[in-house]
């Protein structure tokens with residue numbers, strides 16, 4: 001089922017999520033809903049979606065990794081690289097806003113699949129970026145928090161008179 005996505009200023013986005021303890025039909029349904037809801041996002045296309053974004057406060061998200069939607073349950077970052085990279089991030093819960101966020105370039109992740117089986121995986125480049133962004137959602141953190149603490153810039157997508165989209169810097173008083 002396609003679910004609606006919570007957006008700011010909804011305070012529920014700030015709520016932390018609970019570990020998954022039963023790997024049952026309810027979990028499968030949640031993964032199915034997250035996958036379907038991510039698949040229908042085309043403008044902009046989605047790279048990841050977490051359970052709290054659809055109002056389910058469980059430590060689950062789905063992410064497009066090398067063009068396939070994969071589910072992540074109870075993800076834990078075991079190690080991050082010293083090297084950090086900056087990337088322009090956006091989020092369905094923060095419509096039309098984008099900002100540069102600096103994050104570790106590589107991570108070692110422990111994660112469970114929908115049967116509860118644990119694996120450890122090393123991620124780098126875009127997948128590492130998406131996973132860190134989605135884990136933040138499970139802790140009630142949004143990318144704009146990092147932009148603020150890193151003194152970065154926030155951009156808004158605006159349409160010009162001719163209908164072309166452009167990035168305009170947003171300034172806060």
Ligand SMILES: [Zn+2]
Nearest residue numbers: 090091092093
């Ligand atoms: Zn997001």
